[in-house]
Amino acid sequence: MLSRTADSLFWLGRYTERAGNVARGLSATWRMAMLAAPRGKAEEEWRALLVATGGAPGFLARHGPVTQASAIHWLTLDAENPSSIASCLEAARRNARAVRTALTVDMWAAINDTWSELRKVGPDVVSGDRLAGFLDWVQARTLLFNGAATDTMLRDEAWHFVRLGTLLERGDNTARLLDARHAAFDPKTDPPDPSSWQAALRAVSALRAYQHVFRARLSPERVADLLLLRPELPRSVRACHQRVHGLLETIAGITGRRGDCHETAQALRADLASARIEEVLQGGLHATLTRIIDTNLRLGGEITALYLSGR
Amino acid sequence: MPETTVPPAFDELGTGGEVRPAYAGIARYLAAAGREELDAKRREAEALFRRIGITFAVYTEGGDPERLIPFDVIPRILSRSEWERLSAGLVQRVRALNAFLSDVYGPRRILEAGLIPADLVLRNEGYRPEMIGFTPPGGVWTHVSGIDLVRTGPDAFYVLEDNCRTPSGVSYMLENREAMLRLFPDLCAAHRIAPIGHYPEELLETLKAVAPASAGPDPTVVVLTPGPFNSAYYEHSFLADEMGVELVEGADLFVEDDTVFMRTTAGPKRVDVIYRRIDDEYLDPEAFRPDSVLGVAGLMRAYKAGRVALANAPGAGVADDKSVYPYVPAMVRFYLGEEPILANVPTYQCEKPEDLAFVLANLDKLVVKLARGSGGYGMLVGPHATQAEREEFAARITARPADYIAQPTLALSTVPTVVNGGIAPRHVDLRPYILFGREIRVVPGGLTRVALREGSLVVNSSQGGGTKDTWVLEEDPAPPAEGSAGC
Numbered sequence: 001m002l003s004r005t006a007d008s009l010f011w012l013g014r015y016t017e018r019a020g021n022v023a024r025g026l027s028a029t030w031r032m033a034m035l036a037a038p039r040g041k042a043e044e045e046w047r048a049l050l051v052a053t054g055g056a057p058g059f060l061a062r063h064g065p066v067t068q069a070s071a072i073h074w075l076t077l078d079a080e081n082p083s084s085i086a087s088c089l090e091a092a093r094r095n096a097r098a099v100r101t102a103l104t105v106d107m108w109a110a111i112n113d114t115w116s117e118l119r120k121v122g123p124d125v126v127s128g129d130r131l132a133g134f135l136d137w138v139q140a141r142t143l144l145f146n147g148a149a150t151d152t153m154l155r156d157e158a159w160h161f162v163r164l165g166t167l168l169e170r171g172d173n174t175a176r177l178l179d180a181r182h183a184a185f186d187p188k189t190d191p192p193d194p195s196s197w198q199a200a201l202r203a204v205s206a207l208r209a210y211q212h213v214f215r216a217r218l219s220p221e222r223v224a225d226l227l228l229l230r231p232e233l234p235r236s237v238r239a240c241h242q243r244v245h246g247l248l249e250t251i252a253g254i255t256g257r258r259g260d261c262h263e264t265a266q267a268l269r270a271d272l273a274s275a276r277i278e279e280v281l282q283g284g285l286h287a288t289l290t291r292i293i294d295t296n297l298r299l300g301g302e303i304t305a306l307y308l309s310g311r
Numbered sequence: 312m313p314e315t316t317v318p319p320a321f322d323e324l325g326t327g328g329e330v331r332p333a334y335a336g337i338a339r340y341l342a343a344a345g346r347e348e349l350d351a352k353r354r355e356a357e358a359l360f361r362r363i364g365i366t367f368a369v370y371t372e373g374g375d376p377e378r379l380i381p382f383d384v385i386p387r388i389l390s391r392s393e394w395e396r397l398s399a400g401l402v403q404r405v406r407a408l409n410a411f412l413s414d415v416y417g418p419r420r421i422l423e424a425g426l427i428p429a430d431l432v433l434r435n436e437g438y439r440p441e442m443i444g445f446t447p448p449g450g451v452w453t454h455v456s457g458i459d460l461v462r463t464g465p466d467a468f469y470v471l472e473d474n475c476r477t478p479s480g481v482s483y484m485l486e487n488r489e490a491m492l493r494l495f496p497d498l499c500a501a502h503r504i505a506p507i508g509h510y511p512e513e514l515l516e517t518l519k520a521v522a523p524a525s526a527g528p529d530p531t532v533v534v535l536t537p538g539p540f541n542s543a544y545y546e547h548s549f550l551a552d553e554m555g556v557e558l559v560e561g562a563d564l565f566v567e568d569d570t571v572f573m574r575t576t577a578g579p580k581r582v583d584v585i586y587r588r589i590d591d592e593y594l595d596p597e598a599f600r601p602d603s604v605l606g607v608a609g610l611m612r613a614y615k616a617g618r619v620a621l622a623n624a625p626g627a628g629v630a631d632d633k634s635v636y637p638y639v640p641a642m643v644r645f646y647l648g649e650e651p652i653l654a655n656v657p658t659y660q661c662e663k664p665e666d667l668a669f670v671l672a673n674l675d676k677l678v679v680k681l682a683r684g685s686g687g688y689g690m691l692v693g694p695h696a697t698q699a700e701r702e703e704f705a706a707r708i709t710a711r712p713a714d715y716i717a718q719p720t721l722a723l724s725t726v727p728t729v730v731n732g733g734i735a736p737r738h739v740d741l742r743p744y745i746l747f748g749r750e751i752r753v754v755p756g757g758l759t760r761v762a763l764r765e766g767s768l769v770v771n772s773s774q775g776g777g778t779k780d781t782w783v784l785e786e787d788p789a790p791p792a793e794g795s796a797g798c
Binding site: 001002003004005006094097098100101157161251254255256257307308309310311 | 538539548549551552557558559560562563573574575576577578579
């Protein structure tokens, strides 16, 4: 497969996933901010989300102090934010169009219809009580895309690169959202901050999953365990990296090429499989997550160097 | 509609209740089908095309950048005998154009014989001095040509222009047929229509046939596109997909040791034949425009070292230049020793003082075109223009006469077409596609373009033209029996 094709498929997967993740994170934060508003803490919530989506420096440079309205606009429709929902869907569609024939009709329809719908909406779609509906729609559209891919794509090289992008992005997102609230998971934090634990779960649509797994009150250990180390939660960092590693092995089999990315993915997968949450929290959640986020970044670069840049 | 001095057009279905034999089945269908049915078919066709994603980007206009080319559901039909003659004429013309290209980049016999002014060829912007003395693989220059034909009577076909660079539209020819088979299964089954679906296979064979000797038994063919923002991108991806080859952009290729490679996830892979859909001047920043980011540095070196084949050959454009066009019949006689089967439209070259005077005196009867333009831009249809438009054009021609040619306004033939008010005749042309690899092949038919506006003679898709499926019937239908009631 052409490296450029693989690159477009990879970023199609990443950007579509990112659009859904920003919508999820925004839903959870919006709820938290409402609850925090009476205590005058709403801005902190928005700031945490801006940090988690990696757009804080850009935002501060353009908008200065964080307000709810400016944060929402930045994360949804702002073309200046490369990770806004609109930018992600635009980039996903651009990548899809570049590899139109590598996609199934259903995948193309899912991404193209989303894009054309989005072009029709005005700024009022993210204001007031319409925001929640918009975010639900974005999540539904990314689920549709993933479903179309899963149900219609040949399990060939194209499929593996789309999924590689999707899962790398998903693991990264969970790590970043958890890291944005790492203080709430510090055993020394007093008083405990259950609403932050809940928000962390909501941000990856895992609140119900928590109850199904633990059938117990929220505790910081268990929430962190679920999001970081539990293999059965499809959005946990471990589950994502287990699959990233598997995908890279399959791609190595197809292309006959392997490199640094395989070692990095294997080491990260093994670390996550053997880690225990008590030790992670004792050593500091933030330190662990920072290491994972950095490794993830390096892994993306190594994948690009080996397969996507054509060198 | 302005007053027109164009004579009444020949309608291909027939006039005055008389139906020409090839159209008998269509006439029966149209007589039976109501307006609602045709409207429903039209809507269905549009939904089909939009879903497949066939769009055509039109530049310098506002509006939807990915709009559809309108498809008309009533087919245009040619009988076998009509087609045989056209096909023989097309093969002849392509042979002559190739001989001309070999000659003007080689011995220049035709220039020495004084049949074409040397300056017209050697200083033509389509002429590539880089190609002087070079013989492309197999001696083929125009692997894919599109020759635009118009018709003014039962046996009167004219070549309107030759396209020897990167003619587009063949994907519409193929998709139109697919749409017709889906929308009108019974009607199609009632006719013996010559198939065209093998065009991609023929194209692939043509491209493989010109692979360099070093390529091995299974040469790697790619389609080179300028990218998704090109108006014909859909076609590029369609053809690559149908041939099962990679669709590459310039950045996907690189040249090392005069060999072209593509960048793949499995490492560099050698490329043997490039069906390039980018213009000469963008092919290779080392050889042509240094600012081109669409091309591949070193491509011309690899080409001239015989390590890769390019289709069509760089420099082929000099053969389809509108200022060279008037000399094509002379080429046929000079190189082939034959009389041209297909006639040219009489053409006035404004750079000749006597032609210029005639053109300026007869603007209300002529079609004036840029000698180097395409897509129907910068064109004046005299009889349909206002006095003010004609005066403005006269000024432009006087200022730069060499830029313009003029032709009589032909009464292009018409074919019934679905319009808002029902069915009405609309003017058409025909672009058949001619493939030249080991031999010359023409897939029966071509792309029929139709001017959808009443009275309009401009069929270009960038000017609101549409397309029709083109049927070549395998056999001439038997004439209706004496005394039969007909239908």
